[in-house]
Amino acid sequence: MSPRKRKPDPEASPPGEVDPALAAYEDEVPDETESVETRPAASQTPSQGWGRLARMGRPRFTKANLLVTALAVLLGFAMVTQVQQYRASGLENMRQEDLVTLLDGVNQQSGKLGDEINRLTRTRDSLRAGGGDAAAIKAAEDRLAALGILAGTVRATGPGIILTIPDQARQIQPNNVLDTVQELRDAGAEAIQINDSRVTANTWFGLTMQGQLIVDGKTLTAPYTVRAIGDPHTMSTALAIPGGVLETLRQLGIAATVASKNPVEVTALRPSEVPGYAQADTAR
Secondary structure, eight states, X not given: OOOOOOOOOGGGSOTTOOOHHHHHHHHHSOOHHHHHHHSOOOOOOHHHHHHHHHHHHSOXXXXXXXXXXXXXXXXXXXXXXXXXXXXXXXXTTSOHHHHHHHHHHHHHHHHHHHHHHHHHHHHHHHHHTTOOHHHHHHHHHHHHHHHHHHHTOSOEEEEEEEEEEOOTTOOOOHHHHHHHHHHHHHTTOSEEEETXXXXXXXXXXXXXXXXXXXXXXXXXXXXXXXXXXXXXXXHHHHHTSTTSHHHHHHHTTOOOEEEEEEEEEEOOOOOOOOOSSOOOOOOO
């Protein structure tokens, strides 16, 4: 930056003449009025405007925002996990042959129930028509036999399966046995026996302090033999479905086997119990 020159005294020059030093000074000093008026005004470009808008909409990392984000992620993970578990435990992973077999078992069970309805309807019509005491006695005996099988007070025989479960390491839990019984009942099992214990609606399962299986207060020893009377093909397929009883036992390191047999004999009996509180309602 060049040093500012001293303004010359105009009285030093003769009248009518322009001092050369004053002319040079006026050329070098800029005109403040002209510079202010002709200075270009600052303008804002579109890119700067969008940048400012982006900075305004930028999320602020506060504790509340972080907490809400974490809860949303956990909720989404839980929902996805639940959907995957539901799909894995459903019928989507079953083969077409297994689905056809299950459908066939359901149709057979439906047919049996339809036959039972027709038989009871004929018995009712016969009794209403005055078929005599013989028809009433026969109907009562059939009904008593059916109730005896369900209650476990009479022996049963018929086609079915025998499930053998080795358990030398005592890894079987009561819930594994309960799942097996429920799977067999869903597949149409009409009578079930585990070793020498009859399984009915009142049966319960537990473990001893040593890890041995208890059925209705009776300690059982391995291997466990489950006898079930019903359609052998339907029950075998029900036990072998993906995620079912056999697969669960394999995950525990237990190689259970299923064998179809005709006849299967269920000989274990439960004592006949008289209800202590419930009474028959004969008012209707």
